[in-house]
Amino acid sequence: MRSIIANMMFDVIDRLDKISSEEQAFAELRKVSDFFGLNAFAISGIPEPHEKMDPYVLLNGWPEEWAARYLERQYFRIDPVIQRTLLSDNAFVWSDALDPASVDKRALDFMGEARDFKFIDGFSVPIHSIMGFRAIVTYAAEEVDMPQEGRSALHMISIYAHNKIKELKSDNKPQLVKRSVQLTPRERECISWCSEGKTAWEISAILGISERTVSHILENAQRKMNTTNRVQLVAEALRAGLIR
Known part of the structure; x- marks a missing residue:
């Protein structure tokens, strides 16, 4: 909750x-x-x-x-x-x-x-x-x-x-080409858990994968979204409608 x-x-x-x-x-x-x-x-x-x-x-x-x-x-x-x-x-x-x-x-x-x-x-x-x-x-x-x-x-x-x-x-023209970015289902899943305040370790336990794998997935997503940290990644993914 x-x-x-x-x-x-x-x-x-x-x-x-x-x-x-x-x-x-x-x-x-x-x-x-x-x-x-x-x-x-x-x-x-x-x-x-x-x-x-x-x-x-x-x-x-x-x-x-x-x-x-x-x-x-x-x-x-x-x-x-x-x-x-x-x-x-x-x-x-x-x-x-x-x-x-x-x-x-x-x-x-x-x-x-x-x-x-x-x-x-x-x-x-x-x-x-x-x-x-x-x-x-x-x-x-x-x-x-x-x-x-x-x-x-x-x-x-x-x-x-x-x-x-x-x-x-910019007259309501979306600033982010991220709307066309293709995130994998696993990337979306990890970002969604980030939006709930979960750490990489907690996400790894929820998804049954290693913490290192979670960090790697999130780093890949950050590069795709041109972001430098996870908070910015979540915000951009929300803005682009990639997660809810």
């Missing part, structure tokens, strides 16, 4: 799949943020250091003054959350992953400015593709208090929301 958080996650994904406007997507993410006690959010691609961030912003749920200041000063170049996002595709809570002692004075000054807007902690989801695309879905709060299941659910929702927004901005 699915938990309350798992049911919420699949309900949100189902609603995101049906929306037809950026305003609706914004409203859904606002509800999700409120559910997890988060104050603000944004979805954006990550530009190269010599570029400006403005064209990369897909959805802006920051306070207007902070958003304007961030873009005017191109703070992504010193933002430690962005720098952490470039290093790994694992979702993270800021207070867990960022050590103020390891950042320079400019980054510390930036963090001090963010605190003025009560952005003391947050949760960020890096999105990387095998082809080198980089993006972030990020949330801010005074304090982040989410169980691991909540973090996993928000990770999945964030990837799904990012891809939906990209689709809406």
Whole structure:
């Protein structure tokens, strides 16, 4: 039986799949943020250091003054959350992953400015593709208090929301050629169990195959779907209608 958080996650994904406007997507993410006690959010691609961030912003749920200041000063170049996002595709809570002692004075000054807007902690989801695309879905709060299941659910929702927004901005043309990707029945089965939060070991016990075989099946599916981790794989498979 699915938990309350798992049911919420699949309900949100189902609603995101049906929306037809950026305003609706914004409203859904606002509800999700409120559910997890988060104050603000944004979805954006990550530009190269010599570029400006403005064209990369897909959805802006920051306070207007902070958003304007961030873009005017191109703070992504010193933002430690962005720098952490470039290093790994694992979702993270800021207070867990960022050590103020390891950042320079400019980054510390930036963090001090963010605190003025009560952005003391947050949760960020890096999105990387095998082809080198980089993006972030990020949330801010005074304090982040989410169980691991909540973090996993928000990770999945964030990837799904990012891809939906990209689709809406391209006049509802699906961004993913993954809709034509052919997954084997076993790959679909393993991904479906992943969507239920099962580990490779648990899936191996359920299917009666080795854990190594499960990992190999999932790695093959990730390559087919141009994804870099299992959460992203599940989100993409759901978006493409390859699993339910």
